[in-house]
Amino acid sequence: KQEVTQIPAALSVPEGENLVLNCSFTDSAIYNLQWFRQDPGKGLTSLLLIQSSQREQTSGRLNASLDKSSGRSTLYIAASQPGDSATYLCAVRGSSGSARQLTFGSGTQLTVLP
Amino acid sequence: DVKVTQSSRYLVKRTGEKVFLECVQDMDHENMFWYRQDPGLGLRLIYFSYDVKMKEKGDIPEGYSVSREKKERFSLILESASTNQTSMYLCASSKFPEKLFFGSGTQLSVL
Numbered sequence: 001k002q003e004v005t006q007i008p009a010a011l012s013v014p015e016g017e018n019l020v021l022n023c024s025f026t027d028s029a030i031y032n033l034q035w036f037r038q039d040p041g042k043g044l045t046s047l048l049l050i051q052s053s054q055r056e057q058t059s060g061r062l063n064a065s066l067d068k069s070s071g072r073s074t075l076y077i078a079a080s081q082p083g084d085s086a087t088y089l090c091a092v093r094g095s096s097g098s099a100r101q102l103t104f105g106s107g108t109q110l111t112v113l114p
Numbered sequence: 115d116v117k118v119t120q121s122s123r124y125l126v127k128r129t130g131e132k133v134f135l136e137c138v139q140d141m142d143h144e145n146m147f148w149y150r151q152d153p154g155l156g157l158r159l160i161y162f163s164y165d166v167k168m169k170e171k172g173d174i175p176e177g178y179s180v181s182r183e184k185k186e187r188f189s190l191i192l193e194s195a196s197t198n199q200t201s202m203y204l205c206a207s208s209k210f211p212e213k214l215f216f217g218s219g220t221q222l223s224v225l
Contacts, residue, residue, distance in 0.1 A: 031211055043118075043204055043216035089157075093211060102214070104157045 002027045004092050006105035013080055014113050021075040021108045023090035028068045031093040031101075035064050035075050038087045038107070047075070047088075052095075080112045116141040120205050120217035127224050133192040135220055137205030146188035147206040147214070148172075148180065157204070163188055164210070195224045 003026045013019050023033070032051045036044040048057045048064040050073065056065040063076040077084055087107040094101025121136035139146065147162040149172075159172030161180040169180050177199060181189045188207075192199055205217040 034214060036214075036216075041202075041219070041221065043120075043218045044206075044214075046213050046215060049213045091214070102159070106156045 002092060002094060002103040004090060004103045004105040006090060006108050008108060010109040012111040012113060015080060015082060017080050018078050019080055021088050023073040023105055025071045025092045028071050029095040030068060031095050033066055033073050034091045036089045038089060044089065082112045082114045084112050085110055116215040118205055118207050118215050118217040120220050122220050123218065125220055125222045127195050129196060129224060131195050133195050135190040135203055137188045137217055138186050139207040143207040143209050145208045145210055148190045149204045150201040151204055152201050197224050200224045
């Protein structure tokens with residue numbers, strides 16, 4: 001059974017710092033991996049989706065990488081801002097692409113201090 | 115942009131009541147999902163649907179049912195609400211097997 005781990009559970013950084021959030025998964029036979037942001041009491045907002053054949057995806061200050069063989073993905077946030085404070089979750093979809101095979105990590109709570 | 119709309123942000127119900135949570139998406143997505151999110155337990159899949167009138171149980175379907183009569187609408191039904199169903203409920207939709215888009219969530223309290 002796929003397991004997705006996000007460490008650390010919480011992270012606090014000063015404004016302007018570049019940072020990396022980690023996501024690891026136990027079964028490398030994946031279809032794709034998606035990163036989300038969640039603000040307190042709100043739904044999840046999709047940030048980036050990486051297909052299993054891709055190595056990275058970029059959107060603005062965000063860059064997500066995928067290393068299937070090692071079971072790892074990272075979300076790089078450049079020049080962090082207080083508005084980036086939120087919980088970041090990754091979700092892995094299994095190789096069949098089935099919705100049943102979507103597994104979420106428990107998230108990293110990021111605080112960017114002004 | 116895809117819009118997934120959940121009918122209520124906050125809902126307070128009594129034990130034993132029948133509760134309907136509604137979700138509508140505007141992008142003609144085949145797949146729709148209901149999750150619940152609890153502190154320390156993360157997101158757990160309740161039910162999902164891959165087409166009109168089609169549904170499949172997720173990891174925690176007990177105490178819930180769903181209805182998908184039209185492609186854009188997916189309803190979650192709590193047949194007889196209980197206090198352990200107090201939770202944040204999140205609806206999502208996607209075009210198979212691409213990006214998942216979530217609604218803003220419904221915080222349900224069962225008293």
